[in-house]
Amino acid sequence: MAAHAELVCIPEDRLAAELPHADALLVWEFGTEALPGAWPEHGGPRWVHTASAGVDRLMFPALRDSDAILTNSRGVFEQPIAEYVAGQIIALAKDFAGTYDRQRDHVWRHRVTQRVWGTRAVVLGGGPIGRAVVRTLRALGIETDLVGRTRREGDPEVGTVHAFDELDGLLARADWVVCAAPLTEQTQDLFDAATFARMKRGARFVNVGRGPMVVEKDLLAALEEGQLGGAALDVFREEPLPADNPLWDAPNLLVSPHMSADTDTWLDDLAEVFADNFTRWRAGHPLRNVVDKELGYVPVADAPQAAAEEGSR
Incomplete structure (x- = not known):
């Protein structure tokens, strides 16, 4: 060059x-x-x-x-991000964080965890990243719906692509909600208290899109109240995430420093x-x-x- x-x-x-x-x-x-x-x-x-x-x-x-x-x-980023999403879903379902905590404290405590096979996910973002997430989650046996801008039947990769205005109906039955969409006027502050309230109680949320798509205080409240059973965030409104941000100590939240796509x-x-x-x-x-x-x-x-x-x- x-x-x-x-x-x-x-x-x-x-x-x-x-x-x-x-x-x-x-x-x-x-x-x-x-x-x-x-x-x-x-x-x-x-x-x-x-x-x-x-x-x-x-x-x-x-x-x-x-x-x-x-x-x-x-x-460059599609499959690494899809693997990150799958990894976080498995980590949340299998409570790896709890296992690490008990290992650190030298505590042997048997417990049961969740099976991901047969659960249901909705992925927001009909581009290559969202599609890679759908393929990867389906390989794990997760029934996965994809939401794009407009509805299309017979998509050669994913079958039905749901329209954006169908999102609310899909949220109510999803065990996992994955945000992999771009930041636009339509998606700014999309995941707020009202959206979290429309989700199935105990659902888990993963964001690999952009931080400003999530109202962080509403996410924190949903976690504390149990409306969300857990979450994994790779993107935030302010990056690096300040050390005094309450998200660091939120219950059942996995925080990563915008690294979902960064492989060797x-x-x-x-x-x-x-x-x-x-x-x-x-x-x-x-x-x-x-x-x-x-x-x-x-x-x-x-x-x-x-x-x-x-x-x-």
Whole structure:
């Protein structure tokens, strides 16, 4: 790649000075908040690629309204996140946290746990991440419904995709509720007290989408009151999660530091996706994973369109 372009690593404090001269921008630190204030009024990159699936942090007006092509790293995160979700569901069902606590205290106490086979899950987010979660949970014998933007019958991957307005009815019968959707105006603060109240009492909740989709004080109350039987969160409104945040001590809550997609090969995988798109871009060929900046995710042209709703990393 270095033979075909001048590669410059730009720290945040030099973005404003360097961006007007850049043809392309790789946003490797996908959590940066510096880009909106540094985006040039005139000129600037013709192509922006982010090392993430979610693009909500890049949906600021100047970039969204520009002619710059925006691409993401879809294809890297789906299966690792699906494995994380499956792992958390098994951990909650088998009470691994309780086992670790008793081991630490040298306490031998027999107890029964839950079987996941034959339970029911609903996954919000009809994109590649949500679909990978559905495939993985079904392999565990969990009856899993997928919710996208619009309803479709006969989807070749998952069968029926339920519409967003069907979510409430599905929540009432789900043992597991998984959020793997992008952050949009529709999903902001979606999981609040009213939504948790519509869930089956004792259901468990897993969020691998975005933190602002959950009203955290309402989640905490639902856990404390027993409306939720447990939860696992990989994303939060504020990251890193402050040490004094009450979620750390919430009952039956598993907290992880936004790592559900990060495996021992993910950096190489991210570089490979970018390098492939760079080769296409230099040759004038269509790029992979082009984000529709109005929708905020990558539409799928050939597969069912609502499957494009990206989850997050």
